[in-house]
Amino acid sequence: MNAALRRKLFILIIIVAVILATVYGFLPKAVEVDLTTVVRDRLQVTIEEEGRTRLKDRFVITAPVAGYMERIRAKVGDKVAKGQTVVTLEPLRSPVLDPRSRAEAEAAVKAAEAALNAAREKESAAGADAAYLEKRLERMMSLYSKGSIAKDQYDQTEAEAKKVRAIHLSAGSAVDIARADLERAKTALLNFSAARGNTPGRHKVHVASPVAGSIFRIHRESEGTVNVGEPLLDVGDVRNLEVRTEVLSSDAVKINPGTPVFFKRWGGEGTLAGTVRVVEPAGFTKISSLGVEEQRVLIIADITSPADTWRSLGDAYRLEAHFIIWEGKNVLQVPTSSLFRSGDAWAVFVEESGKARMRLIKIGERNGLAAEIISGLKENERVVTHPADTIRDGSKIRQR
Numbered sequence: 553m554n555a556a557l558r559r560k561l562f563i564l565i566i567i568v569a570v571i572l573a574t575v576y577g578f579l580p581k582a583v584e585v586d587l588t589t590v591v592r593d594r595l596q597v598t599i600e601e602e603g604r605t606r607l608k609d610r611f612v613i614t615a616p617v618a619g620y621m622e623r624i625r626a627k628v629g630d631k632v633a634k635g636q637t638v639v640t641l642e643p644l645r646s647p648v649l650d651p652r653s654r655a656e657a658e659a660a661v662k663a664a665e666a667a668l669n670a671a672r673e674k675e676s677a678a679g680a681d682a683a684y685l686e687k688r689l690e691r692m693m694s695l696y697s698k699g700s701i702a703k704d705q706y707d708q709t710e711a712e713a714k715k716v717r718a719i720h721l722s723a724g725s726a727v728d729i730a731r732a733d734l735e736r737a738k739t740a741l742l743n744f745s746a747a748r749g750n751t752p753g754r755h756k757v758h759v760a761s762p763v764a765g766s767i768f769r770i771h772r773e774s775e776g777t778v779n780v781g782e783p784l785l786d787v788g789d790v791r792n793l794e795v796r797t798e799v800l801s802s803d804a805v806k807i808n809p810g811t812p813v814f815f816k817r818w819g820g821e822g823t824l825a826g827t828v829r830v831v832e833p834a835g836f837t838k839i840s841s842l843g844v845e846e847q848r849v850l851i852i853a854d855i856t857s858p859a860d861t862w863r864s865l866g867d868a869y870r871l872e873a874h875f876i877i878w879e880g881k882n883v884l885q886v887p888t889s890s891l892f893r894s895g896d897a898w899a900v901f902v903e904e905s906g907k908a909r910m911r912l913i914k915i916g917e918r919n920g921l922a923a924e925i926i927s928g929l930k931e932n933e934r935v936v937t938h939p940a941d942t943i944r945d946g947s948k949i950r951q952r
Contacts, residue, residue: 582948587934597878603797605869607788615778623775632761639759664734671730675723682720685713765789795853797873801835804849806877818871824857884925890935901936910945
């Protein structure tokens with residue numbers, strides 16, 4: 553073979569190789585995809601919302617009477633027993649007297665004492681006159697009965713005796729009035745000392761806790777005057793908690809008393825179980841974080857897990873509530889990430905002999921992760937998850 557022939561053969565081989573490479577480059581390549589298997593498993597449809605724990609029975613201890621409250625020594629979190637005194641009230645204290653007012657009060661006491669002494673002297677003098685006229689009346693009566701004096705003289709003596717007797721009674725009343733004035737004057741000085749805490753034995757009102765539990769809030773810690781009904785502190789039993797959750801009204805219609813619920817992300821290990829106790833009949837408007845008005849309904853649930861598993865929970869703790877509105881135990885299902893719309897129907901790409909085949913399916917219940925298959929798929933078939941826009945019916949695929 554001469555050199556010219558070999559050169560032509562070499563050029564021909566190069567041309568054929570280029571043509572084959574070009575053809576190979578235009579051939580469709582298999583798309584790498586994620587595949588998952590159609591399985592039968594448990595499926596739950598839940599409504600998820602953020603909830604808060606709350607005391608079932610919160611007792612707000614208020615002042616039963618107006619008075620002066622002593623400083624509350626207890627602290628938030630302290631344990632209290634049923635009937636234990638938590639607040640002590642004293643009678644209201646009078647305003648503190650300034651030096652001038654106190655001097656006037658002391659002078660008033662002295663004046664009242666002098667007036668009382670004068671009234672007592674007058675009462676004593678009136679008593680002496682009354683005693684004298686009583687004896688004189690007795691003598692006149694004896695003389696009158698013997699006919700020694702005229703009746704007019706006897707009547708005059710009797711009238712004088714009645715007059716002096718009335719004066720004596722009036723003097724006694726004057727003594728009582730003077731004594732009351734003295735007590736009133738002394739009260740001002742007594743209140744002056746009481747305002748400084750110098751009066752021992754003052755009557756106190758002891759306010760007791762109605763239940764055994766813990767102190768959750770102290771409305772006012774410092775001593776001072778309180779009014780009737782003024783809140784002082786909150787007491788409750790932390791072992792008796794409930795969970796309050798605000799749910800969209802469109803979701804609340806799917807929840808009923810007795811609906812099971814489980815709680816996640818409460819800060820402890822595992823998941824807590826619970827049951828819905830109350831679905832309030834009235835909703836309310838709430839502005840979402842995006843500024844949208846929402847109609848929400850308050851749902852109250854009880855925690856049914858053993859108390860030892862959630863003993864670290866307290867009042868107003870955050871957690872996530874998952875209300876189970878539908879549940880199946882042996883449900884044919886696929887991930888929702890494999891679903892896409894084809895017209896008005898749902899569809900998936902099924903892997904068949906290395907190719908993606910689009911198949912219309914009918915789904916039932918679904919949650920954010922999986923969907924129930926009513927028809928169109930069989931167990932153990934493999935479907936494409938997160939199908940790309942480049943995949944078509946018949947596209948070659950291979951598992952990533």
